[in-house]
Amino acid sequence: xxxxxxxxxxxxxxxxxxxxxxxxxxxxxxxxxxxxxxxxxxxxxxxxxxxxxxxxxxxxxxxxxxxxxxxxxxxxxxxxxxxxxxxxxxxxxxxxxxxxxxxxxxxxxxxxxxxxxxxxxxxxxxxxxxxxxxxxxxxxxxxxxxxxxxxxxxxxxxxxxxxxxxxxxxxxxxxxxxxxxxxxxxxxxxxxxxxxxxxxxxxxxxxxxxxxxxxxxxxxxxxxxxxx
Numbered sequence: 001x002x003x004x005x006x007x008x009x010x011x012x013x014x015x016x017x018x019x020x021x022x023x024x025x026x027x028x029x030x031x032x033x034x035x036x037x038x039x040x041x042x043x044x045x046x047x048x049x050x051x052x053x054x055x056x057x058x059x060x061x062x063x064x065x066x067x068x069x070x071x072x073x074x075x076x077x078x079x080x081x082x083x084x085x086x087x088x089x090x091x092x093x094x095x096x097x098x099x100x101x102x103x104x105x106x107x108x109x110x111x112x113x114x115x116x117x118x119x120x121x122x123x124x125x126x127x128x129x130x131x132x133x134x135x136x137x138x139x140x141x142x143x144x145x146x147x148x149x150x151x152x153x154x155x156x157x158x159x160x161x162x163x164x165x166x167x168x169x170x171x172x173x174x175x176x177x178x179x180x181x182x183x184x185x186x187x188x189x190x191x192x193x194x195x196x197x198x199x200x201x202x203x204x205x206x207x208x209x210x211x212x213x214x215x216x217x218x219x220x221x222x223x224x225x226x227x228x
Contacts, residue, residue, distance in 0.1 A: 007105065007106040007108070008159075008163050008164065009155070009159040009163055010102055010109050010169075011111075011170070011180075013170065013171035014113040014115065014123050015113065015172075016172035017170060017193060017211075018092060018095050018127055019090065019126065019127070022049050022050075024089060026049050028080055028084065029048075032073050032077035032080060036069055038061075047195075048060075049173065050114065050172070051114060052139045052145025053070075053077070053145070054139075054145055055144070055147065055148070057074065061073075081119075082119075086119065086122060089123070089126060090126070091126060091127050092212050094213030095212045096127070097212075098212045098216040099132040101216055102219070103132050108134035108163055110134050111155075112136075112169070113136075114139050114145040114146050115139060116139050117140040117141075120136055135159065136155075147174075147176075147178035147179045148182070149180070150179075151179065152185060156185075168185065170215075172190040172191075172193025172195060173193055173203075174200060174202065175203075177205050181203065187203070188206065188208070188215070189203075189209075190210070190212075190215075191208060191210050191211065192210060192211035192212075207223075
């Protein structure tokens, strides 16, 4: 039987890491841009998913466009997401079992997402992990979303100071890796979000797994191995 010890936190991204939602987010953003007269290919939009609107919009809009319609596009996207796509997101296999396993080994799971707070609350319900969490952070908790490190920094504030050293980030996008690396936190990458493995490695991923179920199956070859 595993003993429960005080261990560092595991900061989990959500979209593309725990939820199969990257394509849906890309569709919502593409359709938002189309509504304002900008036809951006799906794959190009998809490559930026994982960022919040504050970081994504400047990739596609000039400073003048951003000032004129950036907030309207983001609001349109948010409303459209909730109406058309949010109810379609599904957890990847193994999420709750993974959280139970790492929690049982003494680690503290924290959700660290670029989603807004109301979306994050919905995701926690879909994932069915609310009782296993040490805390959550959302875009609403910080001034800048990923790839800025603010969200992961805020997530670390959710755990006791003694547990912050030695923490890890788990994410699916290069933006997770860049954000964590800027904070000095090591990263595990997941392939399930559909981002190229080489991009995850360039962004700092030290280990790469297919997704939650794959990490669960190989916990003893991860930083979350049983050291008893």
